[in-house]
Amino acid sequence: MGRSPCCEKAGLKKGPWSPEEDEKLLEYIQQHGHGSWRALPSKAGLQRCGKSCRLRWKNYLRPDIKRGNFSIQEEQTIIQLHALLGNRWSTIAAHLPKRTDNEIKNYWNTHMKKRLSKMGIDPTTHKPQTHASGCVRPKDFANLCHMAQWETARLEAEARLVRESKLMSMSNPNYHLLNKATTAAAAPAPPPPPRRPPCLDILKVWASTNPGKDMSNAMPNYGILTYNGGLQLNFSDDNLVPIPTVGLFNENSSITNINRVEVSGPWTAGPSNHDDDDDEMTGIFDNSSSMEIHDDMQIMTNNPLDSTDNYYDDDDADADADDHDALWNVPSLMQGFSNRTF
DNA sequence: AACTATATCAACCGCATGCTA
DNA sequence: TTAGCATGCGGTTGATATAGT
Known part of the structure; x- marks a missing residue:
């Protein structure tokens, strides 16, 4: 070489x-x-x-680098963005404050790829590796591609904004000073932080096939969230997806789990039993289903703190549901999404 | 204790892109 | 329009650490 x-x-x-x-x-x-x-x-x-x-x-x-283990939130962000963007590490890094593209790339290659593979998910396509057909209906595929294109464009625009604002900041040499305290008096006021682009939170919505479980093991079926009056999660998976847990990160990045959202489109609710053939699975979304969260809708959910309660632990979903005493009002959940433009 | 295999990650390399004259 | 330069990006390498035999 x-x-x-x-x-x-x-x-x-x-x-x-x-x-x-x-x-x-x-x-x-x-x-x-x-x-x-x-x-x-x-x-x-x-x-x-x-x-x-x-x-x-x-x-x-660089002083603004975070080192050490990646948090669950960071991992999920990486997975989601990688599903949308592929190996565009710098774009992905722009959405993970204080992480470098090199670090994310290394982490993906050494940790996450293996973990996804172990779970039977192809780390390149983000689809189950074992699925026989691997086919997507043309109409759905076109829709998903369309949404992915928009999302990709938006992400790249955001990344560009972040880069540009960094560039502006870095044109001031004092930006680099490690010890800000020693220079605070002499340095001119730094430019205001870039206004956070709207609707970034939307990306932090994920769906898991392990409702109520420890989210560190919850490998999502990646959905693309769009705004259409309510919130709508469209699964980009061509495979059948078990009843999802929807997670919303609030402003403090804590996790809220919601089970049982309203579902439209092909949908079967039932006991969790399936054999090797995915067609036999019940309690599922398929890729033409959508999930909507409406302003006026109330959502029954597991207590998010109760990680032992799993909708799928037994075959009696109704009895299980009776155990749930938490009632979530959507408007409060929707607060973080209000006044956002799409 | 010695050796080998595997994991990790900092750093390198070549190419792509953007800017300017 | 084009050539040259600076910088950024993503794939890959290789040194080191750690685990296993």
């Missing part, structure tokens, strides 16, 4: 960064901003190419 043009000059170091190099880079950017990456190494006294410096800064030294 040929060397990168930027490393063709003799004497340019490659490989892992030493603490001394990190310190030099950090100090330079703190004082001057990065400016031209190509010019930076010589100015900062580094024997590295600009590309390497940029990468080191972007993926490791």
Whole structure:
């Protein structure tokens, strides 16, 4: 493999960064901003190419980087966005504050891909691997493609906004200062944070086939939520989907689980029993079903805190339902979605 | 303890894209 | 319109850590 043009000059170091190099880079950017990456190494006294410096800064030294394990919310966001966008890591990263595209990509390749595979979900297509037919009805497929296109376009527009606002912020060298406290007095007021694009919350709606269960194991059947008077979740899965749990993240990113929403379209409710043939499954959505949450609708639900109660634990759904004493009013759930434009 | 296999993730590479003269 | 340059992106590599035998 040929060397990168930027490393063709003799004497340019490659490989892992030493603490001394990190310190030099950090100090330079703190004082001057990065400016031209190509010019930076010589100015900062580094024997590295600009590309390497940029990468080191972007993926490791930047002060606004969150490290460590990914939260359940982050994982779910990644799965949803990957289902919509594929391997567009930078776009996905734009929706995960403080995470880098490289980190997300690594996490996907090392953790999430395997986990999805283990669960029988193809990590590329996000569809069950074992399903025999794998066919989608043309009409539904067209609808889903259409929705996915819109959603993708919207996500990319949002990502662009985030990038642009970052760019504006970074044109001020003080943006990079690690210790904000020491510079707060001298630095001009930072530009206001970018207005959060409307309807981002919509993306955080997910559906799980494990109602009431620990959501860390809940692999969603990915739906695309659209606004059509009420909220409507259209499943993009060509397979039959068990009665879903709908989750709404509130402003604090906590999870609300709802079972039993109103369903239109082909729908069969019944005991959970199925053999290897998906056609025998009952209590299902199929991909031409839709689920609507109306302003005036009340939703019976499991107590979200009761993770032992599972609609599918036995075959007596009605008896199980009697155990549920929580009643959720949709308007309160809808609050987070009000005044949003689509 | 020594060796091997596997997992992890920082860093590299080549190509794509956007900008400017 | 085009060429050259800077930067960004996604795929891949390879060093290191950890687990298993």
